[in-house]
Amino acid sequence: MESVSTPEVAAGAMTPRQLARERTKRELLSVARRHLREVGPAALSLRAIARECGLVSSAVYRYFESRDALLTVLILEAYDDLGVHAEAAERLVDRGDLGQRFARTAQEMRAWALKNPHQYALIYGSPVPGYAAPQITVPSAARVGTVLFGILGDAYASGVRPLVTPALREAGGAVSQLQRDYCPEIPEPVVALGVESWVRLHGAISFEVFGQFNQMVASPGDLYAFIIDEELARLGFGGGAESDGGTP
Amino acid sequence: MESVSTPEVAAGAMTPRQLARERTKRELLSVARRHLREVGPAALSLRAIARECGLVSSAVYRYFESRDALLTVLILEAYDDLGVHAEAAERLVDRGDLGQRFARTAQEMRAWALKNPHQYALIYGSPVPGYAAPQITVPSAARVGTVLFGILGDAYASGVRPLVTPALREAGGAVSQLQRDYCPEIPEPVVALGVESWVRLHGAISFEVFGQFNQMVASPGDLYAFIIDEELARLGFGGGAESDGGTP
DNA sequence: ACCATTGAGAGAGCACCGCTCTCTCAATAC
């Protein structure tokens, strides 16, 4: 239950060979994880990982079918790690405080991305050329989203009704599959609203992580805080909405 | 005035050698452009480009200092191409119709990205590991932004005053450098508002281009249209804002 | 017109990459 790809129950009854295999695989993954953290997905070298583990490159193929298979494991881990952090952060908030639950989750997403930029790039950056994410990653990928949409669901259940414009109603049709699969208890337009929040948060996070703000935004944290603030207002969670006219 | 890196005035007085050099460089870039379009930035191979031009790999170094230098040229071209398209699209709209000018620009950004996904990834995707964009790219990179902020400037000049919350005023400080450099005629909070629109549009575009919507959003165009609609309302350009309570 | 210089391109080579195939040899199963 500890590592993603530990084959069986990790029981005590294991032959020395199985045990050694386990140990080697764990070490390979650990080194791979560190390399990913240091050089990023594109520069991740199977040979370099093997070298550091005292193995020759061909030996790695006893453990991973290909470089892509290794990447898949790292992707799974990244999704799950982000999910775990988001879940943990959200759990600390009073269940009734919907705005704070949303805000804390969003803040944790950004914090995780900044602490793990290469992992973030791996799962939310431009796709690796030859690589297509296998279906196995879907549940892990959905994990963070589940937290956010869980909050939206609770909000809807407790009577929160965000503003729905005709254009939003139109956009609702685009997310019907998502709504069916993940949050059938919320009407489509509200799901669309949530997807939009999702998109916006990641827009801000990826711009910051990928350096698009470099000579442009001095303190992305402030901007992000404002974005969250606006999302809260838009979703009907209550947030700063009073105007002062916009004069400098 | 035609190609980005044509050294001189492209005048008629050129020795055969200079002419041949020009021609070869143009051909290299043309092939590189096509390869970029086909395989993406990560898989762009200097050797493959040389091969197709009937050259050996080392000969390419007479024209480009390194693969990164070639990438830089392609980045410049991508920024400029996006800028040209945005400018052209915006110019077709009645100057007084601020909302339509903004909407058309935003639509054109998405259209360009969908038509040139690899170019989009090159300039807005996860950064290439060893590569750091040189300062030369800044003006070209600013080009699209200039269109959007030009509209914001015109709007502000004609009396449009978007809603400014305290949190937005706070966020304004984060963009003071950008405001000084590019749009000193607009107050900081409004600039921050514009940056946010910028971030959101790119959030939606990159999610669509990078495939994050694959099993999630059926028609990203509808969602994008709604996002634009919301931006218009938020920026004070007039847009759908009437509510119907959000019941399904 | 001749000669020295310049520069485009070829070629070999270096270190790296992912991946495949064969071989060895110890741990395992019978």
Added chain:
DNA sequence: GTATTGAGAGAGCGGTGCTCTCTCAATGGT
């Protein structure tokens, strides 16, 4: 005790970016 399995090594293939040396024609100066 023997046959089988499987982890790892090693060589090798074709690919990459990049460097260095060499050739040789176009060029510029006298």
